Amino acid sequence: MKTMGEGLILGLGLVVAITILICFLVLWFKGKSLLNQGKKKEDARIEAFIKKFGSLAPRRYSYAEIKKMTNKFNHKLGQGGFGSVYKGKLPDCRLVAVKVLSESKENGEDFMNEVTSISRTSHVNIISLLGFCFEKSKRALIYEFMPHGSLGGFIYDRGLHHRSCRLEWRTLYDIALGIARGLEYLHQGCKTRILHFDIKPYNILLDENFYPKISDFGLFKLCERKKSIISMACARGTIGYTAPELVCRNFGGLSYKSDANSYGMMVLEMVGRKNIDVGVSQTSEVYFPSWIYKHLDKSMNLNLNRVIVEEEEEEITRKLIILSLWCIQSNSSDRPSMTKVIEMLQANLQSLIIPPGPFVSSLYNLLKL
Structure with a gap:
């Protein structure tokens, strides 16, 4: 009887083991089938993309x-x-x-x-x-590959990257103009308008001749060219360059003018925000656009830690500052389009009007927290 009972238990155990194995194999093959279906759909989507763009597809x-x-x-x-x-x-x-x-x-x-x-x-x-x-x-x-890396490397990390030479004012001007042309193309030159939403120095790459190229489209948004305002569920961009309307809808709807704001803040960085001496113990306590706006109508000695020795350099500096201050107006309707920015860059300094103030310093301080 004992031997018969042991055999029964062994048999039941074998049946259970076989049942578990069969269930495992069924689930495994089912999972593999689902993975294969997903891979087929993925491959089909990619193949459709490649076929659609033909030789132009990467x-x-x-x-x-x-x-x-x-x-x-x-x-x-x-x-x-x-x-x-x-x-x-x-x-x-x-x-x-x-x-x-x-x-x-x-x-x-x-x-x-x-x-x-x-x-x-x-x-x-x-x-x-x-x-x-x-x-x-x-x-x-x-x-x-861009041999000179990012614009941010020249603005912030000279010592780290052994870049002892500073960019000449004419080079800074050409970089600002090139970025504006790139943004104008995204906003107006494409069949579908592309809004970048993350324009900042580290997303601007420089080739061997210091020509700028806009990169990193991770936060981009497509928009019909006929539409001036778009909808978005959450704020995008980098603190310090983000347009006010991306944080608070009370400042207006989202549009290509949001890129103009980021562009303006970036050009101010190029002028010398990180090298500024405003006469206070902690420069982080000073909202740079407000400070430079107050000093713009006085003299060009803006303490930007750069020596301006030629009239052309002084004109470039003042022109870059004026167009930047226009680009970061809190009301997006007051900001220029990138087409207008290009016109301002190529216009005579005397024809440029200093924009109104003040700026959204309270919002800036809030974003720093």
């Missing part, structure tokens, strides 16, 4: 190819909120910047929209997308 790379071109991510160029950027080399020996995005479980629609939108652009002041990687949760964007 090349798709595998993650293994990304690792190879970056030498296993050996040379890191920078770190951002959306991922890391590495220096790489294509098989034809062209240098590239590979932006490896943080892993995401989303279906990739936003990523492919970004790839699509950037692929539609073609302008000397917009970074060129050469390829992309979309392999499950692994995603990367491959851009042309």
Whole structure:
């Protein structure tokens, strides 16, 4: 009886084990089938994208190819909120910047929209997308390599990057003009208006001749050209460059004028916000636009830590400041379009009118907290 009972228990155990194994295999094959279906949909979406753009579509790379071109991510160029950027080399020996995005479980629609939108652009002041990687949760964007890095590196990190030379005023002017032309193209030159929403020095790259190129479209928004105001669920951008209406809707609706605000704050940075001596113990307590506005109508000795020795340099400085102050007006309707900004940059200084004040210093101080 004992032997028979042990055999019964052993048999039941075997039946249970086989049942568990069958259930596991069914679930495994079902999960694999769902993954394959998802991969097929993903591949179909990418193939449709490539077919739609034909020869204009950027090349798709595998993650293994990304690792190879970056030498296993050996040379890191920078770190951002959306991922890391590495220096790489294509098989034809062209240098590239590979932006490896943080892993995401989303279906990739936003990523492919970004790839699509950037692929539609073609302008000397917009970074060129050469390829992309979309392999499950692994995603990367491959851009042309900019030898001089970002504009932010010249504004803030001279010592860190051993950049002892400061950019000449004429170079700063050309950079400001190039960025304005790039933004004008995004706002007016594309079939569908592209709003960047994250214009700042670190998103402006400089080539070997210091020509600027707008990069990092991670926060971009598409908008019909006929529409002047768009809707958005949450605030976007970087503190210090964000337009007031992105934080508080009482300042008006979101539009391409929001990029104008970021542009204005960035140009003020170029003029010398980080090198300013305003005569106080802590410069963070001073709202720079208000300070420079008060001193603009006095003399050009604005204590910007730069020596202005020629009349042309003084004119450039004053012109950059005036157009910046127009761009950061709290009411978006008072800000110029990028087309107007270009006109102001190319106009005579005497024809420019100093904008009204004051500025939204209280909002600025709130954003710093």
